[in-house]
Amino acid sequence: MEENNVIRFASRMDQLPPYLFGMINKMKMDKRRNGDDVIDLGMGNPMDPTPDAVIEKLVEVAKDPKAHRYPESSGLPHLKQEIAKYYNRHYNINLDAEKETYFTIGSKEGISHLCLAIMGPGDSVLVPAPAFPIHIYAAVIAGANVMKIPIEPEDGFLDRIAHICESCYPSPRVLMLNYPHNPTGVVTDKNFFREIVKLAKRFNFMVINDFAYAKITYDGYVAPSFLEVEGAKDVGVEFGSFSKSYNMAGWRIGYCVGNEQIVSALGKIKGYFDYGIFSAIQVAGIIALRDCDETIPELCKVYETRRDVLCSGLQRLGWDIEKPKAGMFVWAKIPEPFAKMGAMEFAIQLMNKGNVAVAPGTGFSDEGEGYLRLALVENEERLRQAVRQMKKAMEQMTV
Ligand SMILES: Cc1ncc(COP(=O)(O)O)c(C=O)c1O
Structure with a gap:
């Protein structure tokens, strides 16, 4: 594009880093367009039906x-x-x-x-x-x-x-x-x-x-x-x-x-x-x-089962995971030796090598370094599959 001096933005725009979910979503969409079946644990965007x-x-x-x-x-x-x-x-x-x-x-x-x-x-x-x-x-x-x-x-x-x-x-x-x-x-x-x-x-x-x-x-x-x-x-x-x-x-x-x-x-x-x-x-x-008060406990049961499936799957891979008591996410400490890659790079490699989308902890500010956030939005079978694909991806990573 030709450079011009017309388009200029407010200085507050300089304080806004690219929105994390936007970047993760773009990578996921690019892969899906290429025919890859990406298991999406990135965003807390529920896939279950509205009552x-x-x-x-x-x-x-x-x-x-x-x-x-x-x-x-x-x-x-x-x-x-x-x-x-x-x-x-x-x-x-x-x-x-x-x-x-x-x-x-x-x-x-x-x-x-x-x-x-x-x-x-x-x-x-x-x-x-x-x-x-x-x-x-x-x-x-x-x-x-x-x-x-x-x-x-x-x-x-x-x-x-x-x-x-x-x-x-x-x-x-x-x-x-x-x-x-x-x-x-x-x-x-x-x-x-x-x-x-x-x-x-x-x-x-x-x-x-x-x-x-x-x-x-x-x-x-x-x-x-x-x-x-x-x-x-x-x-x-x-x-x-x-x-x-x-x-x-x-x-x-x-x-x-x-x-x-x-x-x-x-x-x-x-x-x-x-x-x-x-x-x-x-x-x-x-x-x-x-x-709809009564639909909520049913929904919680669904998430709770997914939480258990994902947490025990990751624990079997040797991850140190604490089961959350609330929310739609598992906050997972990246195990050694992978932690030193940084959360963003690790997330990119899980996407590229394992077809699993996750949110790197750094998307939630620097204090999230060393962690991933995994959303419990996919069903149990897909979560089991995600763990298998993560295992395979980690086997292929050079640290
Ligand atoms: C902590 C928190 N607050 C607010 C929101 C957004 O909620 P809403 O869809 O009502 O804007 C989210 C969505 O993920 C969230 O995690």
């Missing part, structure tokens, strides 16, 4: 001409009431449907726009790392300074936060949490959230909890909502998603609940950017929240 009742409602409402106008941007009143009922039923939390709930075009969109509303140049944000990329880059795009804390620091996560807040000026404005955590699968309990609320009040920071994997839990573990602890609503909000609980990733529907002022700030900024979610999706969302 029938939800699809049927979408189709029904989509036939109504009235449903095609600009929607109610914060969410249909019935949908907002339904999420309030859901939080009451599942977590014993009372939400004001009108003021304390807001529907977003997926939780990723909501988190991104909320960051634009509550932080800017000169502000700092604490983000546990490794991290789902938007937890870091929403803040970067907003012009804020990201301070990473290891998700499992040796000196204790809470002490580390307190130390940073005491020693930095200005002290951080926001703490970004994500439990159950992607990519590591780390989970938490209400006591931890109680301590977070105490710290938030002591040091005046807001808390965002990304609760995308709220219901994808195993071995009897139940993930607490951040809002379950006293005082949480004074300091923060929680984002939820339909993508994982109901296999609705492509539909783009999520929500923000909690502190009224933060929810209102999200609404204010979104008012400039978008008009909300297609009404038919919102009505179908009511069905998901209201009628």
Whole structure:
């Protein structure tokens, strides 16, 4: 292409590395175009079906001409009431449907726009790392300074936060949490959230909890909502998603609940950017929240079995794997001697030599070096096959 001086980008673009999933996807698509059967454990993009009742409602409402106008941007009143009922039923939390709930075009969109509303140049944000990329880059795009804390620091996560807040000026404005955590699968309990609320009040920071994997839990573990602890609503909000609980990733529907002022700030900024979610999706969302509680344990059983198949397969190869108690991923330490290749190179070789797509840990910031993230989206048979192909690929690697 001829060089020209017309096309120039904002300087913030220089702070955005190529999006990891984009690169992995491109490699996978190139291989598939060549006829290779790539087993895709790269992205947490569910392949299992959305509940029938939800699809049927979408189709029904989509036939109504009235449903095609600009929607109610914060969410249909019935949908907002339904999420309030859901939080009451599942977590014993009372939400004001009108003021304390807001529907977003997926939780990723909501988190991104909320960051634009509550932080800017000169502000700092604490983000546990490794991290789902938007937890870091929403803040970067907003012009804020990201301070990473290891998700499992040796000196204790809470002490580390307190130390940073005491020693930095200005002290951080926001703490970004994500439990159950992607990519590591780390989970938490209400006591931890109680301590977070105490710290938030002591040091005046807001808390965002990304609760995308709220219901994808195993071995009897139940993930607490951040809002379950006293005082949480004074300091923060929680984002939820339909993508994982109901296999609705492509539909783009999520929500923000909690502190009224933060929810209102999200609404204010979104008012400039978008008009909300297609009404038919919102009505179908009511069905998901209201009628699909029983589909979730079935879904968890499917993931749990896949987790067991993948973890025991990798353990048989000699990998040191801890089974996650939640989420859709196995966070796997790359064994020696392969670890020294670096996670990206190892992932590329698994793709090239084994036809298995995985996410290198470095896609979740440098703290993920030495790890791979494997998504439990393929069926058991394909996961067994993936382990066999990984074994073969490793046999062919020269380290
Ligand atoms: C931690 C986390 N948050 C948010 C999302 C995106 O969710 P949504 O589809 O609701 O935007 C994902 C998707 O993988 C995720 O892993």
